[in-house]
Every structure is written in structure tokens, then in C-alpha cells.
Amino acid sequence: MDSEKVTVTVQSSAGEETPxxxxxxxxxxxxxxxxxNFAGGSEGELIAWEVISVSMNSPLTITARAVPRSSGVDATSIARREKANIAYSFSDIIKGERIPDWMNDDARDRAKSFLKRNTNGVGRTDIVLYENSKPLVINPTAAGQAFKNIERYEKSIVPIIFENDLSRVEYGSIEAKLKSLTSWYDKPAIVVKERLxxxxxxxxxxxxxxxxIGKTHSWIEIWAGKRALISGRLNFQKEGRLQLVSADNIEIIDQKPKRFEDIADPDFTGGLEIRDYLNQLWGDDID
Structure with missing residues (x-):
């Protein structure tokens, strides 16, 4: 069975002649x-999208195919569901009809980032979800309307008005999975998925x-989904949600399974036989 493919073309807001x-x-x-992957729901993390062709000229075009992250995963059916959800959802959002159920807080943040960029920096994004089909075209007008519709929806679902401003800064640690390299106002940064x-x-x-970090860890670890303990300044939004971490230290957590030899203590009973040790521990005669 042929793998599912998607082609995305990104054009400059200044026209084809401008890179x-x-x-x-x-x-x-x-x-x-x-x-x-968000559109795939809980199964979205079971597959990845592998780049199979790239055109680096302007406009930039990338074609990727769905591949399983582990054996036994039906990447094709998950990818088809993701593609169908994306196709219907973008159409509905642009029209202002509904925001799909799979779009949680994080997915909406990602969608707004995608749409806002289409109104400033990226002039148009063409998405071919099915071979020989017309592309899904996100131009500045459609992107701007969709962005407003998402924001209107988010305002409608806020259950209460936060009378108390919970924005604050704390110093502490979070455990998270490393996802990708990025930048934040020209500073090096990492996107992570917080464990809780x-x-x-x-x-x-x-x-x-x-x-x-570069001296002690290969940056390739970032792409390997490593778990890490990140310490530093934790910045919370006014509703109390963690928004940004100014990291003072990142410690990669060893994910290798422990061997019995690594944790076994041969002197645990102090030299006593098991029966004698249990008798001493419980104060009874163990048959």
C-alpha cells in the first residue's frame, strides 16, 4: 500500500521574485x-512525516510521507484521518462555522501562529493533501479571517473572568521532552513538551x-525526543499557565532501562538467610 503524502508550498509575501x-x-x-499530528488525536504521535523531496528555490516546496514511529503502527490510516480533519477544519474555520474538537489549546496556538505568519512574512501557503487534487490555499485574506474566528471562539469558551492576575515568575524545574530547536527574539531556544x-x-x-550544553551534549539529542530536567526562571501567564522558561540548566534524563545488576544489593539482608531476615523484620516465625 502506498504511503500517504502531503506537499506544502510556501510563497513570499513580496512575490515570487523575492526570496x-x-x-x-x-x-x-x-x-x-x-x-x-494534532489532527490525528491521541494516535497522532504514533506517526511522523518524513521529508522525501525539497525544492529550496522560492517558493519553498516540501513533500513528506507518513511513516510509523514503531513497528505495528498503521501509518496510512492515521495519516488519512489527519489529512481529512485538516481539510475540513481549515474550511470550517475560514468560514467561521466551527472550531474542530481536536483543536485543543496547544493546537489552536499552533494554528494561530501558522495563520498569522500567512498575513505577515508568508504571502500564501498551498497544501496538496491528495494526488492530482486542487491544493488547499491559505492566502492572507483567508488566514486573517480564520485567525479572527479562532480568537472569537476562544473568548466564547472562557468560563470566568480572571479577577486575580496570576501572572508571576518562579524559580524551579520542569520535566519535559525535547522537541525542536528554535529562537526567541534572536536568542537560542528549545521547544519542549512539558510532562504534566x-x-x-x-x-x-x-x-x-x-x-x-553544546560541550556536553550533541544537539542531535534535541531531535531524538530525549527527556530532560530544565531548571531556571518559570514565567506564568495571568491565568496561571506556564508560558516561558528562561533556562539556567538542562539535564538530559537517562532513559535506558536499569539492569538488575545495577540496582541489586547483595548485602541487603546483612548476611542473613531470607527466612531469618524476615523473622527478624516481622518478629514472627515465618514458615
Whole structure:
């Protein structure tokens, strides 16, 4: 069975004669494929999108195919569901009819980032979901309307008005899975998925921290989905949601399973036989 493919073309807002900025083009591609996985629901993380062709000329065009992250996963059926959800959802959002159920807070944030860039920096994004079919075209007008519709929906679902401003800064740690490299106002940064909330968080690295990490860890680890303990300044929004981390230290957590030899203590019973040790522990005669 042929694998499912998607082709995304990103054009400059200044026309075909003007090259795209690298940051705009790559973030647009990353945002779209993140949205694809969100559209797959709980099964979205079971597949990945593998690049099979790239045209680096302006406009930038990337074709990717769905591949399973592990054996036994039916990547084709998951990819088809993702593509169908994306196709219907973008149409509905642009028309202002509804926001799909699969679009949680993180997915809506990703969608707004994708759409807003289409009104400033990226002039048009063409998405071919099915071979020989017309592309789904996101132009500035459609993107602007969709962005407003998402914001209107978010205002309608806020259950209460936050009378108390919960924005604050704390110093602490979070455990998260490393996802991708990025930048934040020209500073090196990492996007991570926080373990408890499952939300994507941007961790900004001071130059000296980035340099120190580079000496002790390969940056390839970022793309390998490693778990890490990130310490530093935690910035919370007014509704109390963690928004940004200014990282002072990032410690990669060893994910290798422990061997019995690594944790066994041969002197655990102090030299006693098991029966004698249990008798001493419980104060009874164990038969």
C-alpha cells in the first residue's frame, strides 16, 4: 500500500521574485506538520512525516510521507484521518462555522501562529493533501479571517473572568521532552513538551548555557525526543499557565532501562538467610 503524502508550498509575501526568509518558511512548514499530528488525536504521535523531496528555490516546496514511529503502527490510516480533519477544519474555520474538537489549546496556538505568519512574512501557503487534487490555499485574506474566528471562539469558551492576575515568575524545574530547536527574539531556544500539562513550552537559553550544553551534549539529542530536567526562571501567564522558561540548566534524563545488576544489593539482608531476615523484620516465625 502506498504511503500517504502531503506537499506544502510556501510563497513570499513580496512575490515570487523575492526570496523567502528562512525563519518564516521553516516555521510555517513545522507549524503545519505539527497541526497534522494534532489532527490525528491521541494516535497522532504514533506517526511522523518524513521529508522525501525539497525544492529550496522560492517558493519553498516540501513533500513528506507518513511513516510509523514503531513497528505495528498503521501509518496510512492515521495519516488519512489527519489529512481529512485538516481539510475540513481549515474550511470550517475560514468560514467561521466551527472550531474542530481536536483543536485543543496547544493546537489552536499552533494554528494561530501558522495563520498569522500567512498575513505577515508568508504571502500564501498551498497544501496538496491528495494526488492530482486542487491544493488547499491559505492566502492572507483567508488566514486573517480564520485567525479572527479562532480568537472569537476562544473568548466564547472562557468560563470566568480572571479577577486575580496570576501572572508571576518562579524559580524551579520542569520535566519535559525535547522537541525542536528554535529562537526567541534572536536568542537560542528549545521547544519542549512539558510532562504534566502536555503543552509545548519555549525554553530560552542564555548564550553561556547554550555553549555549555553544546560541550556536553550533541544537539542531535534535541531531535531524538530525549527527556530532560530544565531548571531556571518559570514565567506564568495571568491565568496561571506556564508560558516561558528562561533556562539556567538542562539535564538530559537517562532513559535506558536499569539492569538488575545495577540496582541489586547483595548485602541487603546483612548476611542473613531470607527466612531469618524476615523473622527478624516481622518478629514472627515465618514458615
Amino acid at each position: 523567502l526568509l528562512v525563519g518564516d518558511a521553516m516555521r510555517q512548514i513545522l507549524d503545519f506538520f505539527e497541526l497534522l 500539562s502536555k503543552r509545548d513550552i519555549t525554553c530560552v537559553l542564555r548564550p553561556e548555557v547554550a555553549h555549555e
